[in-house]
Amino acid sequence: MRTNIFLAGVGGQGILSFARVLGELALIRNMNVLIGETHGMAQRGGSVTATIRYGEVYSPIIGIGRADLLVGFEPLESARYARILSPDGIAIVNTSRIIPYSVSAQKTKYPDLEDLLAIIRRYSRIVVAFDATREAEKVKFPLAANSVMVGAVAATMKIDASQDDFKKAIRKVVPRKIKENLDAFDIGYDIAKKIIEACARAE
Amino acid sequence: MSRMRSILQGKPGNDVLLLGNEAIARGAIESGIALATTYPGTPASEIGDSLARIASDVGFYFEYSVNEKVALEVAIGASLSGLRAITSMKHVGVNVAADALLSLSYLGINGGLVLVSADDPACLSSQNEQDNRYYSRFAGVPMLEPSSPQECLDMVKIAFELSEQLSLPVMIRTTTRISHSTGLVKVGEVRKNARIPAFDKTRETILLPPIARRKHSELLLKLDRARELSDSSALNRTVKVGDASPLGIIASSAGFNYSIEASQDLGLNVDILKIGFSYPLPDERIISFLKTKKKVLIVEELEPLMEKEIRALAEVKNIDVEILGKGTGHFSSLYEYNLDILASALSCAFLDGKPGVKGADRHPDDLPQRPPVMCPGCPHSATYYAVKIATRGLKPIFPNDIGCYSLGAEQPFNMGDAMLCMGASMGMAEGLSKTLPDPIIAFIGDSTFYHSGMPGLVNAIHNRHRFILIILDNKTTAMTGHQPHPGSNVNSQGEPAPAVSLEKTAEGFGVEEVRVIDPYDLKHSVEVIKEELERKTVSVIISRRACALIEMVEHGKILGTRRSIDKSVCKKCGTCVEGLGCPAISRQGDEYTIDEHLCVGCSVCDQICPHKAIGVRK
DSSP, rough: EEEEEEEETTSSHHHHHHHHHHHHHHHTOOOOOEEEOOOOOGGGGGEEEEEEEEESSSSSSOOOOEEEEEEEEEEHHHHHTGGGGEEEEEEEEEEOOOOOHHHHTTOOOOOOOOHHHHHHHHHSSEEEEEEEEHHHHTTTGGGHHHHHHHHHHHHHHOOOOOOOHHHHHHHOOOOOOOOHHHHHHHHHHHHHHHHHHHHHOHH | OOOOOOOOOTTTEEEEEEHHHHHHHHHHHHOOOOOOEEETTTTTTTHHHHHHHHHHHHHOOEOOOOOOHHHHHHHHHHTTTOOOEEEEEEEHHHHHHHOOOOOOOOOHHHHHHEEEEEOOOTTSSSOOOOHHHHHHHHHTTOOEEEESSSHHHHHHHHHHHHHHHSSSOOOOOOOOHTTTEEEEEEEEOOOOOOOOOOOOSOOOOOOHHHHHHHHHHHHHHHHHHHHHHHHHOOEEEEEESSSSSEEEEEEEHHHHHHHHHHHHHHHHOOOEEEEEEESSOHHHHHHHHHHTTEEEEEOOOSOOOOHHHHHHHHTTTTOOOEEEEETSSSSSSOOOOHHHHHHHHHHHHHHOOSSSOOOEEEEETTOOOOOOOOOEEEEEEEHHHHHHHHHHTHHHHHHHHSSSSGGGGGGTTTTOOOOTTHHHHHHHHHHHHHHHHOOEEEEEEHIIIIIIIIIHHHHHHHTTOOEEEEEEEEETTTTTTOOTTSSSSSTTTBBBOOOOOOOHHHHTTTSSSSEEOTTOHHHHHHHHHHTTTTTTOOOOOEEEOOOOHHHHHHHHSSSOEEEETTTTTTTOHHHHHHHHHTEEEEEETTTTEEEETTOOOOOHHHHOTTOOEEEEEE
8 A cells, every 4th residue: 555645846845844744654653654855956946846655665756647645835836746646636735826937037927826726627636725825824923834734634634644643743843833833734624624525525 | 844853863773764865874873984074965965964963972073075086085094094984975076086086996995985976867956967886897896776765774884894894995876866765764873983093004005006006906806706795795685576477677776666666566577686786796696587587677777787787697608588678778878767667668578568658748738937046135146147237248158167056057147158067167268268259257156166166276377367257155055055165164063163265265376356246235246347357367256145045044034124116116127037037026927026925135136126116115
């Protein structure tokens, strides 16, 4: 049994730390894990990905159409890698956008959010899209946006771990503002749970 | 969130999460090293960084050396005194260290010496994707290749044993995917160096010609012995997928990981000979493996090194087996592999599938690209902008160098006309200045200048070359994670250290007048560059301003006051977006905005706006 999780975002968004939280989860749950990371030049504001794989795995690489979960920290980057999703996969998308320099320089437009989500929906029936950055402002700590996203990951039930396990993992990785981050987790969990239930009813 | 964790975590026998590079560092401190050196470079950097943080606690010496050659030589010194030493570098760094490495195998070692080469198939952070397994053959140095974080740790310990057994340095070769994979690693006991250093004057550690000739023959004997050790090594082992089978795979490094998963996914029955001790190859074991198989696929990223040697073995031993790989078109020598490539190659080789199932293109929906860019407030952006203004109407050629500032070759600056390897900006500038009438302006970073730029400047002075050298001094080795360098006033452990002055170095070499500019002061910077364009000898301008990222980390706040655009004044001329390329400034159609979360308040956009539309929000 393998669980494949693909992270996509922009360098500087804290994707490595997010991966580390999911890594700690493996220790807590006594699962095997491999994490593939991006370091170096690509981190300088460029498109960045990471992978987390649980179970009997040998390589951190995830094949196209094999991801159980796509966690997108930015809508354009989520759409860029949507093909990684398996037909039963779930996409979680932070809709807060970061405009790439190529858009500014070439006088083009950043694609409409609905168009980006439509691309993702071609690969997945369940797309949990919401503005995690704005939600994090509710706990008065914008950097907690990724903890909101961890909450959303927990709500998908794709990883064999309880909410408490996730919270333990957050405590191990987050250096400060633990309460704010745990509150942010709850916010993300509740939002994602509602969206996923609504998708289930719609089918 | 915190980035680096300590490699000291975990009691012996426990599983901990470690990055491949961290596992290598852990293996070193479990081997009782007395000394570790490196020059930072992706994908090797985290080996040195994690050792730097714990060196004083564990009690070994660590340094960020000025370059890879010196790093290796310092490690050799420790080895000659009988102690264990490790040095790590990226693949192209081994080219810098190669002069020492290729004779070191003749010289032999005393205390165990391990050199880690982190290769970069697909050039994810590099100027080439050279295959450093060639160095094992070229230098005559045994090589181990891990496939997992656990093997990273285990193989370092084995490498130290082997090194002392053979009196040879041993290379560990990783790739980006191995170095930058995190997994569960069972750790052992951390061991301090317990040896007393002693230099043995009776050992012939000097390569005068008669000694060198004899040492070469000794090296060949050592490599024969190494081949026997490879044959009996548990690092070379057979892994069965499914039932007994006449089909085989011989694989190393990341190629093994993809092989086993892709075979399982396809439901193949196949035996995989995993090669961990990859030079010398385990000839006898390979021969017996080939003899039991009808078809064998060789899986190795980049060059067909094993493939050619294995084909030769089969030929010499007259073994009736079909060997598949790059020679038969099943794989390319380009880039890195993945599960899809392996699935395609395996079905083609063993299931009569059709070849050429290429990985689909990565951006099917024609979405805007997002390449890496210089950070908000980056002093390099300001310097490039000043050069652009100062050289208006001229047609300068811009040789550039390796670092964050390499991004100056991209939009909107386009100031990288030639870029090759560390330190090459200067030598190329000198040749260009002798052959072209145009102004030549070379860029080099501070760390790169110390690394390999200095001989270029010495050459320029003595041979009367005429060009402008701009040293982009951001007070750190920024691209690889802000490591200190000889110009820093702290050492690897953050203790006070004498800083080697760029000005005094250049003046000592004989530069007439070293100019220093602050790139955040655009007006002055432009004036100085214009003046220097008139100079008749080599000109050195130091553009000095600390990396905006490190400045913010050290002071816990942004550089200045955040800027915003007054939309009632903005004429939408595009100067800010097209001039500076700052990721905090964006344009959507006709809408210009400064992102309040991204802006760090460097004030440069404020200085360049011709309509005074940018300023501090009232």
